[in-house]
Amino acid sequence: MIAELVIFIILGIVAVSSAFAVILSKNPVYAVLFLVINFFALAMLYLVLSAQFVAFIQILVYAGAIMVLFLFVVMLLNLTGAIESLQDKLPAQRWLAPALGMVLLVEIAVVFLSGFFAQVPEASELPEGFGTSAPVGMLLFSRYVLPFEVTSAVLLIAMVGSIVLAKRRP
Amino acid sequence: MTIPVSAADWIVINTELILVGTAMIVLLLDAFNRRISDRISPWITLVGVVGGLVSLGFLWGQEYTGFAGMLVIDSFSVLVKMAILFGTGLAVLLSVDYLRREELAQGEYYGLLLLSTVGMLLLTSSANLIMIFLSLEMLSIALYVLTGYARMRPRSQEAGMKYFLLGSFSAAILVYGVALIYGALGTVDLAGVAEALTAPGILSNPVLLAGAGLVLVGLGFKVAAVPFQMWTPDVYEGAPSPVTAFMSVSTKAAAFAALTRVLVFAFSDLSGVWMAVIWAIAALTMIFGNLVAIAQNNIKRMLAYSSIAHAGYILVAVASANQLGIQSIPFYLIAYTFMNIGAWAVVTVITRKGEEGVGLSDYTGLFWRNPLLAVSMGLFMFSLAGIPPTAGFTAKIYLFMAAVNANLIGLLIVAVVTTIISAYFYLRVTVIMFMHRPSEVSAVHVPIAAYVAIIIAVVATLWLFLFPNSTQAFTEAVWRMGL
Amino acid sequence: MPPLSWYLYVSAALFALGLFGMMTRRNSIAMLMSIELMLNAANINLVAFSAYLRGHTMVGQMFALFVIALAAAEAAIGLAIVINIYRTVKHIDADEINLMKW
Numbered sequence: 001m002i003a004e005l006v007i008f009i010i011l012g013i014v015a016v017s018s019a020f021a022v023i024l025s026k027n028p029v030y031a032v033l034f035l036v037i038n039f040f041a042l043a044m045l046y047l048v049l050s051a052q053f054v055a056f057i058q059i060l061v062y063a064g065a066i067m068v069l070f071l072f073v074v075m076l077l078n079l080t081g082a083i084e085s086l087q088d089k090l091p092a093q094r095w096l097a098p099a100l101g102m103v104l105l106v107e108i109a110v111v112f113l114s115g116f117f118a119q120v121p122e123a124s125e126l127p128e129g130f131g132t133s134a135p136v137g138m139l140l141f142s143r144y145v146l147p148f149e150v151t152s153a154v155l156l157i158a159m160v161g162s163i164v165l166a167k168r169r170p
Numbered sequence: 171m172t173i174p175v176s177a178a179d180w181i182v183i184n185t186e187l188i189l190v191g192t193a194m195i196v197l198l199l200d201a202f203n204r205r206i207s208d209r210i211s212p213w214i215t216l217v218g219v220v221g222g223l224v225s226l227g228f229l230w231g232q233e234y235t236g237f238a239g240m241l242v243i244d245s246f247s248v249l250v251k252m253a254i255l256f257g258t259g260l261a262v263l264l265s266v267d268y269l270r271r272e273e274l275a276q277g278e279y280y281g282l283l284l285l286s287t288v289g290m291l292l293l294t295s296s297a298n299l300i301m302i303f304l305s306l307e308m309l310s311i312a313l314y315v316l317t318g319y320a321r322m323r324p325r326s327q328e329a330g331m332k333y334f335l336l337g338s339f340s341a342a343i344l345v346y347g348v349a350l351i352y353g354a355l356g357t358v359d360l361a362g363v364a365e366a367l368t369a370p371g372i373l374s375n376p377v378l379l380a381g382a383g384l385v386l387v388g389l390g391f392k393v394a395a396v397p398f399q400m401w402t403p404d405v406y407e408g409a410p411s412p413v414t415a416f417m418s419v420s421t422k423a424a425a426f427a428a429l430t431r432v433l434v435f436a437f438s439d440l441s442g443v444w445m446a447v448i449w450a451i452a453a454l455t456m457i458f459g460n461l462v463a464i465a466q467n468n469i470k471r472m473l474a475y476s477s478i479a480h481a482g483y484i485l486v487a488v489a490s491a492n493q494l495g496i497q498s499i500p501f502y503l504i505a506y507t508f509m510n511i512g513a514w515a516v517v518t519v520i521t522r523k524g525e526e527g528v529g530l531s532d533y534t535g536l537f538w539r540n541p542l543l544a545v546s547m548g549l550f551m552f553s554l555a556g557i558p559p560t561a562g563f564t565a566k567i568y569l570f571m572a573a574v575n576a577n578l579i580g581l582l583i584v585a586v587v588t589t590i591i592s593a594y595f596y597l598r599v600t601v602i603m604f605m606h607r608p609s610e611v612s613a614v615h616v617p618i619a620a621y622v623a624i625i626i627a628v629v630a631t632l633w634l635f636l637f638p639n640s641t642q643a644f645t646e647a648v649w650r651m652g653l
Numbered sequence: 654m655p656p657l658s659w660y661l662y663v664s665a666a667l668f669a670l671g672l673f674g675m676m677t678r679r680n681s682i683a684m685l686m687s688i689e690l691m692l693n694a695a696n697i698n699l700v701a702f703s704a705y706l707r708g709h710t711m712v713g714q715m716f717a718l719f720v721i722a723l724a725a726a727e728a729a730i731g732l733a734i735v736i737n738i739y740r741t742v743k744h745i746d747a748d749e750i751n752l753m754k755w
Contacts, residue, residue, distance in 0.1 A: 008655040012663045019667050019690055023674040028682055035686055042693055049704045051714050061721050066728045073732045074682060077739050127709055135711060142174055144715050146237040150292065150304045151722045154311060157285050158726035160197065161315035162733035164278045300716050307723045314730050327738045334734055335684050338727050339675055342691035345720055346668055349698035352713060356706050
């Protein structure tokens with residue numbers, strides 16, 4: 001399956017390079033747009049992993065709702081001009097952070113290279129309908145009914161909370 | 171299609187349901203009639219909290235597993251839930267007059283407080299990494315808002331921002347850790363994790379170790395253990411005082427319940443690895459918290475460092491991971507709830523509008539301004555320092571005995587030495603209150619609700635010292651269900 | 654299908670980048686975006702494990718869904734906090750909000 005490998009490589013490169021761009025771009029509007037690209041690439045990866053429902057939620061909720069919210073706030077506050085970049089006031093942190101990040105990356109790479117996942121069987125035969133909305137829905141309303149309800153409570157908190165914090169001042 | 175929720179499931183979440191219902195009533199009432207809501211929502215909230223405590227009384231001594239093993243009710247969780255609800259109830263009593271003084275809206279505040287409490291209760295019962303993540307987020311997101319609730323006051327805003335950024339950061343780390351654990355073991359169920367860890371050769375799996383480490387970091391942020399404590403002083407100082415009182419005890423209780431459940435019950439086979447880590451974190455936390463607290467002249471910051479230090483003491487119990495250690499965790503959490511909320515209650519009363527008057531100098535000669543307040547504060551300081559006749563003393567004795575039983579002599583020495591150091595800054599407050607008679611004496615106005623909270627805290631602090639046996643039956647039951 | 658470890662590399666890279674961004678950027682919206690990157694890194698892992706692990710349970714996918722929902726709630730709260738602060742001080746650099754020592 002050369003085609004799948006090629007698709008994966010392209011998506012992986014897009015995802016990682018857009019993440020780089022998010023971190024490095026000085027203009028927050030660009031950063032938000034790169035993040036949208038990143039989320040789209042991840043959604044495609046989820047499709048390759050036969051997680052259709054998650055992929056569409058990723059596009060609808062993440063790329064759609066959350067990033068529009070980000071963009072809206074960035075534009076509303078008119079942050080485009082006045083924002084700093086990588087310069088900051090703590091020189092030690094400036095050198096420490098990349099070092100720490102690299103250490104972590106190397107560590108994770110070592111972990112993954114250690115061969116543990118070589119033993120894990122590759123996805124050969126996924127069950128019929130794996131990751132489509134029907135089984136996801138069945139699980140959400142049976143085994144995962146409690147997390148589902150808790151999530152609804154969290155969304156209520158978010159709604160009440162953001163109104164409390166951001167409503168017009170007296 | 172019917173949703174399969176069994177009778178046991180309803181029993182397991184009945185406390186949470188009572189509080190969610192109360193939160194809905196409070197929020198809806200606020201939406202329909204703000205004037206009535208401003209007047210009665212704290213009392214509705216209190217009724218809900220008391221109802222929750224009653225329902226916990228019915229659950230006492232029973233064991234239930236609900237929602238396919240996602241939630242468990244056992245003596246450990248019931249006791250910790252009691253600590254959380256005591257904390258919520260006392261925080262409500264403090265909030266009534268505070269919100270009026272600071273001219274903050276009442277309705278949403280209690281709604282968020284209750285929903286945050288529900289998150290804590292769920293976290294205490296969670297036996298599944300998905301539920302641990304969700305309930306941790308539930309309690310945190312509500313607390314981010316409550317921290318920044320005084321939205322016109324820059325310090326509160328800043329505290330909300332810092333708490334939010336570091337809290338979400340720690341949550342992201344936690345999720346990544348959970349993902350790695352899922353990859354290594356193929357399960358996110360704590361019982362499943364414990365079972366999977368018995369497989370040969372799994373314990374040296376680097377993916378598992380990395381995942382467990384990241385989960386530990388994520389929970390470490392929530393309990394404010396060194397080196398993940400940097401947000402604590404700023405957030406505790408900037409947040410509205412009753413919110414700080416609430417989160418310093420209830421969040422800590424819930425997070426420690428989760429930490430204990432994850433480490434001692436699920437990852438017990440990995441204890442060879444995490445024991446050393448917890449040992450070091452506990453020692454660092456006790457040393458750092460107590461030493462930095464000495465240098466504080468702001469009472470809120472001093473109590474924040476004190477709260478870091480107490481997290482270190484509880485970690486000693488986690489590290490000992492034996493019968494006495496596990497028993498002493500709920501006892502310590504309950505004792506800490508009363509003494510710490512008591513101290514924060516006095517702070518709330520002393521501070522003036524806009525959170526002014528938080529310097530130690532504002533406590534000079536408090537005894538002559540309001541003797542009852544000064545004596546209570548002195549008692550809470552004694553208790554926090556672990557001096558008899560207080561609950562703090564009994565709790566520390568349990569802890570030290572647990573450390574002795576587990577043969578953690580090095581850690582015990584650190585704990586004892588830092589306790590002695592801590593006496594310095596706790597007693598300094600007492601000395602300031604009693605020794606320096608102010609030139610002009612102005613009375614302190616104490617609202618009735620706050621008085622009630624302080625008196626409850628005083629009585630409980632003394633009672634837990636005089637009759638520790640009354641909770642012994644409880645804590646022993648904790649062990650029976652334990653391992 | 655590509656080997657599982659490839660997905661894990663992508664995820665580890667995103668996580669490390671998010672961590673890096675969290676530590677270097679001082680702008681709170683940029684920090685929030687770094688957190689989103691880290692959450693997404695975790696999601697890649699969860700979905701990949703879900704497809705590759707023996708038994709093919711959908712646990713990982715379900716978890717990923719909950720993570721997405723909570724990320725939405727978090728973002729809403731975070732942006733509300735940012736708007737509120739912006740109204741007071743007209744800038745949102747985390748370092749410059751420094752009434753209290755960091």
